[in-house]
Amino acid sequence: MTEMRIAPLTADNVVAANALTLKPGQEAFVAPVSHSIAEAYVNQETMWPRVVEADGNIVAFIMATFNEEAADELYRATILRMNVDATQQRRGIGRFAVDAVVDEAVNRGFDQVVAVWEDGDLGPGKFFTAMGFEIVGETQYGEVIGIRKIS
Ligand SMILES: CC(C)(COP(=O)(O)OP(=O)(O)OC[C@H]1O[C@@H](n2cnc3c(N)ncnc32)[C@H](O)[C@@H]1OP(=O)(O)O)[C@@H](O)C(=O)NCCC(=O)NCCS
Numbered sequence: 001m002t003e004m005r006i007a008p009l010t011a012d013n014v015v016a017a018n019a020l021t022l023k024p025g026q027e028a029f030v031a032p033v034s035h036s037i038a039e040a041y042v043n044q045e046t047m048w049p050r051v052v053e054a055d056g057n058i059v060a061f062i063m064a065t066f067n068e069e070a071a072d073e074l075y076r077a078t079i080l081r082m083n084v085d086a087t088q089q090r091r092g093i094g095r096f097a098v099d100a101v102v103d104e105a106v107n108r109g110f111d112q113v114v115a116v117w118e119d120g121d122l123g124p125g126k127f128f129t130a131m132g133f134e135i136v137g138e139t140q141y142g143e144v145i146g147i148r149k150i151s
Pocket residue numbers: 022026029030079080081082083084085088089090091092093094095096116117122123124126127128130131
């Protein structure tokens with residue numbers, strides 16, 4: 001794999017982001033990218049939607065939220081969704097995308113990043129724990145809450 005690049009979601013890459021695929025069974029663990037795009041559009045102040053480019057192709061989408069005034073501390077610096085294309089998984093792209101969120105959180109002065117995910121065999125739990133997220137509990141909807149301290 002050549003160099004990866006993180007870039008804002010724009011009119012030029014939104015169609016490619018929306019066309020990212022999932023492996024069978026993974027759709028239960030992440031909302032379609034189109035939902036995230038809509039959410040980012042209506043919450044432009046707080047959402048941080050990004051794509052990962054590699055070899056000139058869009059290979060992943062990640063959306064975080066940054067809002068130090070969020071009433072719920074779960075959603076102050078938080079990875080909400082991510083999707084590495086089915087054909088590109090297990091090549092370090094997810095790690096690169098999470099590192100980009102962590103860098104952004106550091107630049108904004110946060111001392112931790114939260115991730116919230118659905119538990120399950122085909123879910124992202126092993127990925128997030130490998131990325132340094134420590135499981136601290138679950139949401140009222142039964143989703144796993146992981147925290148990665150960054151200071
Ligand atoms: C979860 C996801 C983002 C991981 O992205 P990825 O690019 O495949 O992950 P990486 O290659 O960066 O993996 C880094 C490390 O995480 C761990 N990991 C990743 N996927 C794993 C899996 N399926 N099983 C076990 N460990 C896993 C490994 O330790 C891996 O390192 P290694 O490959 O050297 O062993 C990707 O599988 C995905 O898009 N899944 C579908 C959607 C989803 O569940 N999104 C999360 C919702 S918030």
